[in-house]
Structure formats: C-alpha cells, structure tokens
Amino acid sequence: MQQRPRKKLEPGVRRRKKFGDKRQFILQKALSVFSQYGFHGSSIEQITTAADISKTNLFYYFKSKEVLYLTILENILNDWLVPIDSFSVEDDPRSALGKYIRRKLELSRDQPEASKLFCLEIIQGAPILKGYLNDELKPLIDEKSRVIQQWIEQGKLKPVEPIHLIFMIWSTTQHYADFSVQIKALTGKDLKNKAFFEETCQTIQQVILDSLVSP
Amino acid sequence: MQQRPRKKLEPGVRRRKKFGDKRQFILQKALSVFSQYGFHGSSIEQITTAADISKTNLFYYFKSKEVLYLTILENILNDWLVPIDSFSVEDDPRSALGKYIRRKLELSRDQPEASKLFCLEIIQGAPILKGYLNDELKPLIDEKSRVIQQWIEQGKLKPVEPIHLIFMIWSTTQHYADFSVQIKALTGKDLKNKAFFEETCQTIQQVILDSLVSP
DNA sequence: GTCTATATGGCGATAGAC
DNA sequence: GTCTATCGCCATATAGAC
Numbered sequence: 039m040q041q042r043p044r045k046k047l048e049p050g051v052r053r054r055k056k057f058g059d060k061r062q063f064i065l066q067k068a069l070s071v072f073s074q075y076g077f078h079g080s081s082i083e084q085i086t087t088a089a090d091i092s093k094t095n096l097f098y099y100f101k102s103k104e105v106l107y108l109t110i111l112e113n114i115l116n117d118w119l120v121p122i123d124s125f126s127v128e129d130d131p132r133s134a135l136g137k138y139i140r141r142k143l144e145l146s147r148d149q150p151e152a153s154k155l156f157c158l159e160i161i162q163g164a165p166i167l168k169g170y171l172n173d174e175l176k177p178l179i180d181e182k183s184r185v186i187q188q189w190i191e192q193g194k195l196k197p198v199e200p201i202h203l204i205f206m207i208w209s210t211t212q213h214y215a216d217f218s219v220q221i222k223a224l225t226g227k228d229l230k231n232k233a234f235f236e237e238t239c240q241t242i243q244q245v246i247l248d249s250l251v252s253p
Numbered sequence: 254m255q256q257r258p259r260k261k262l263e264p265g266v267r268r269r270k271k272f273g274d275k276r277q278f279i280l281q282k283a284l285s286v287f288s289q290y291g292f293h294g295s296s297i298e299q300i301t302t303a304a305d306i307s308k309t310n311l312f313y314y315f316k317s318k319e320v321l322y323l324t325i326l327e328n329i330l331n332d333w334l335v336p337i338d339s340f341s342v343e344d345d346p347r348s349a350l351g352k353y354i355r356r357k358l359e360l361s362r363d364q365p366e367a368s369k370l371f372c373l374e375i376i377q378g379a380p381i382l383k384g385y386l387n388d389e390l391k392p393l394i395d396e397k398s399r400v401i402q403q404w405i406e407q408g409k410l411k412p413v414e415p416i417h418l419i420f421m422i423w424s425t426t427q428h429y430a431d432f433s434v435q436i437k438a439l440t441g442k443d444l445k446n447k448a449f450f451e452e453t454c455q456t457i458q459q460v461i462l463d464s465l466v467s468p
Numbered sequence: 469g470t471c472t473a474t475a476t477g478g479c480g481a482t483a484g485a486c
Numbered sequence: 487g488t489c490t491a492t493c494g495c496c497a498t499a500t501a502g503a504c
Contacts, residue, residue: 057487074377079293082480095488097481154376157431161369162289164434171438179439201440202456206425209432213424216372219379223386224394225416241417249463272469296497310470312499 061099064089069110073151076158077107108166111159114152115170121145122182122204131189132251136243139207143239146215147229153215179204196250203250210242276314279304284325288366291373292322323381326374329367330385336360337397337419346404347466351458354422358454361430362444368430394419411465418465425457 067089071080082103086096100106121141125134146153159167179201186200214221218228227234282304286295297318301308315321336356340349361368374382394416401415429436433443442449 060487076291076294079291079377081478083478092489093480094482094490098487101481103480157372157376160432160435161373162294164438168434168438171435175435176439198460199452199456202453203460205428205432205436206457206460209424209428210421213420213428217375217420217424219383220375220386220390221420223379223383224391237414238417241414242421245413245418245421245461245464247464249460297499298497307470307472308498309472309500313469316499318498 057099064091064096064099065106065110065113068106069114069151069155072107072110073154073158076162077103110155111166114149114155115167117145117149117152118156119174119178122178125182125185127185127188131186131195132247135207135250136247139211139243139246140239142207142211143214143229143235143242146211146213147235150215150218150229153212157212157216194251196252198250203246206246207242210246214238272314279306279311279314280321280325280328283321284329284366284370287322287325288369288373291377292318326370326381329364329370330382332360332364332367333371334389334393337393340397340400342400342403346401346410347462350422350465351462354426354458354461355454357422357426358429358444358450358457361426361428362450365430365433365444368427372427372431409466411467413465418461421461422457425461429453 064085068085071084071088074080075084082093082096085106086093089096096106100109121138124141125138156167159165164171182204183200186195186198186203189195190197190200214229222228225234229235229238279300283300286299286303289295290299297308297311300321301311304311311321315324336353339356340353371382374380379386397419398415401410401413401418404410405412405415429444437443440449444450444453
C-alpha cells in the first residue's frame with residue numbers, strides 16, 4: 039500500500055487501517071483455536087473469547103465462520119510453498135537439502151499453528167485443499183523430484199526415491215510442530231529452546247544427508 | 254450390520270457374544286469417523302449412519318459419546334506400546350531398528366485410522382492422553398533411549414541423539430498413515446500397494462540406517 | 469433390543485438500538 | 487462499530503411403547 043508520510047491520516051484511511059489491524063488480530067486468535075480443534079470442533083465462542091470480543095462483533099468482521107476459516111487457510115498456503123522453491127540442479131545437494139531442512143524446521147518453530155491446521159485439514163481428507171494439492175503442490179513436487187533425480191544421475195547423490203526423500207524431510211520437520219505436546223512430555227523441551235532447535239536440526243540433517251551424500 | 258428376523262431367544266452365552274460383536278462393530282465404525290473429524294468434530298449421527306443403526310440403539314450399547322470415544326482410545330493404546338518393546342542391548346542395531354521401522358510402517362498400513370486418531374489427540378493437546386504420555390510412554394522411551402546410547406558406546410552405532418532418532422522413526426512411518434490423502438494426491442498410491450509399501454520401507458530403512466551403522 | 473417422540477442445551481447467525 | 491436480545495437449527499441424551 040503506497041502512502042507518503044503525513045501528520046494526519048485521512049479519516050477513511052485511518053479507519054481502514056484500524057479495520058485491517060483488528061481483522062488481522064482476529065485471524066491470529068482464530069488460527070490458534072482452529073489449529074487445535076479443527077473447523078467443526080471449534081466454536082465461534084471459543085474464538086471470540088480468545089480475541090476478547092463479542093460474537094456479534096466477530097460477525098461484523100467476517101460474515102460467517104466458514105469465511106473466517108477460509109481466509110486463514112488462504113493466508114497459510116501463501117507461506118507454505120515458498121521454501122522448497124529454493125533449490126535447483128545447479129546447487130550442491132548437501133547444502134541445498136540442508137538449508138531446506140533448516141528452513142522447514144524454522145517454520146515448525148515459528149508457525150506451529152499453521153502446521154497443525156494443515157495437518158488437521160489433510161487428516162480430514164483435504165476437502166478444501168484437494169484442489170491445491172493437485173493443481174499447485176503436485177506440479178511443484180514433480181519438478182523438485184526431477185531435480186533430485188538429476189543430482190543422482192550426476193553422481194552427487196546416492197540413489198534414492200526422490201518423493202520419499204521429500205516425504206521424509208516433511209515428516210521429520212513438521213513432526214516437531216504437530217506433535218509438540220508429545221515432544222514436550224518426553225523431553226521437557228520444544229523448538230523455542232535454542233539449543234534444542236539446533237540439536238534437532240543437526241540430527242535430522244546428519245541422518246538424512248550422511249546416508250545420501252558422500253562427505 | 255444387517256439385522257435379520259429373530260427366531261427364538263438365544264441362550265445367554267450366545268446373546269452375550271452377539272452383544273459383544275455388535276459393540277465391536279460399532280467401535281470400528283466409530284473409529285473411522287472419529288479418526289477423521291476428532292471428538293468434537295464428529296456427531297453421533299455420522300456414526301450411526303456409518304454403522305447403519307439408530308441413535309437410540311447406539312446409546313443402548315454406549316451410554317454416552319464420551320464413553321464410546323474413551324473405549325476406542327483405550328483399545329488403540331494397547332497396540333501402540335507393543336512394537337518398540339521389541340529391541341534390547343543384545344540386538345544388532347541395524348537389524349533391530351530395521352525391524353522396528355518395518356513394524357511401525359505395517360501399523361501405518363494396517364491401522365491408519367488409529368494413527369490418525371492418536372495424531373488428532375496429540376494436536377488437541379492430549380487432554381486425555383497426557384497421563385499416558387507421562388506415566389507409560391516416557392519411562393518406556395527413556396529405557397529405549399538408554400539402549401540406543403549403549404549401542405553408541407559399544408561402537409555399534411554412530412553418535413546420535415537417541416530421542417531424535419526415535420522421533421525420526423515415528424514421524425517418517427506415521428506420516429504415511431496421517432498424511433495418506435496428500436501422499437495419494439502426489440503419488441497416486443498408498444501403503445496398501447505392495448510395491449509402494451516395500452519401496453517406502455526400504456527407503457526409510459536405507460536413509461536412517463546407512464547414516465548410523467557402518468555397513 | 470429397537471423404535472417414536474421429545475426434552476434440553478449450545479451453536480451460528482441476524483435484527484435493531486445506540 | 488459495538489451492544490442486547492433472540493431466532494432457528496442441530497446435537498446429545500432420555501422416556502416409554504413394543
């Protein structure tokens with residue numbers, strides 16, 4: 039949004055900014071509820087309590103529960119595709135895969151709720167995301183599988199089924215977000231703990247990379 | 254379950270068996286609903302439709318939705334602890350871990366709904382399972398971590414944080430159950446496909462074991 | 469054991485005052 | 487923009503006939 043500095047905002051602009059801020063605030067609180075209980079399992083009242091507003095007020099900002107939910111999902115998907123986009127044939131596999139693992143683990147640390155919501159959606163059969171999986175994710179993954187295949191053909195990577203390698207990276211990194219409660223129960227720690235984060239990242243990188251790349 | 258016209262009052266034993274059979278049948282149908290939508294997200298009606306019985310009839314077999322759900326969860330946990338119990342210090346790490354990975358992947362293939370229900374419970378904060386995690390799972394995992402640590406001290410395994418190794422095995426194998434919809438969308442296959450199962454198992458074993466055990 | 473009918477409560481959503 | 491009041495629906499669970 040382009041806007042030169044000024045002492046006073048136009049009344050309309052200021053109102054619109056405030057409107058947008060509050061919308062964002064509600065979205066954030068709603069995500070934390072939906073990511074725990076899913077769409078059907080969450081009630082409007084849980085969300086309004088979390089956001090400290092009235093039910094009527096929420097319906098002023100979002101015309102229905104479904105619109106609220108879809109808005110959140112849309113926002114999440116924007117971030118979701120980014121990190122894997124970052125490697126290509128010219129890259130060194132160890133470095134590229136290592137960075138990708140770290141980037142995914144950072145997402146698990148910084149946006150654990152988005153990860154959980156995504157997980158809930160998939161478990162429920164991806165009623166909303168099915169189109170996204172087929173139309174956007176699949177082409178991207180096919181392309182990245184080809185990159186991995188080329189690394190193998192160039193002798194830079196030991197033979198491995200590319201798609202399973204991708205699944206392994208996804209599952210191991212997302213696990214620390216989706217199963218954080220179990221991990222907290224068994225280790226007493228989570229990814230917010232810097233040492234634990236580094237230890238986790240290093241272990242996943244070590245196990246996955248040492249078996250596939252000659253050191 | 255189709256009911257046929259009854260001829261005569263069955264003897265007590267057989268009636269009790271029939272009672273148990275129908276309970277089991279309902280539990281199985283209820284699991285398939287709960288494992289998709291979670292406790293709050295599932296309705297009694299969805300379950301009675303799946304089991305082809307009336308709502309009243311369901312309440313004859315289970316006195317409340319909660320009892321039904323708890324019964325299912327209890328049944329699942331019985332199986333859940335078994336496979337990791339199977340390795341100890343005397344074992345060869347490659348063989349023991351390899352078998353454990355295969356066993357876990359078989360569980361993902363044969364009981365995907367149990368895996369999903371467990372996943373949903375954990376995401377929701379494990380309100381019911383918290384006690385189980387602390388009282389039963391943690392002691393068991395601490396013990397198995399010590400086994401892995403001893404393998405490392407004996408030089409049979411390269412240095413690795415035992416708990417992360419366990420998390421990696423859990424996450425990679427359970428992923429094929431919990432995210433089956435995504436996997437189906439991206440590969441067109443699932444673990445019921447024998448070739449796909451073997452390919453998956455082999456890849457996970459290869460990646461995890463080759464980096465940790467000298468061949 | 470299974471049915472019809474119904475009690476009871478919570479939820480998503482709207483109307484209308486301010 | 488926010489509030490109070492309320493509508494209509496659907497969900498869990500029960501009562502009582504057969």
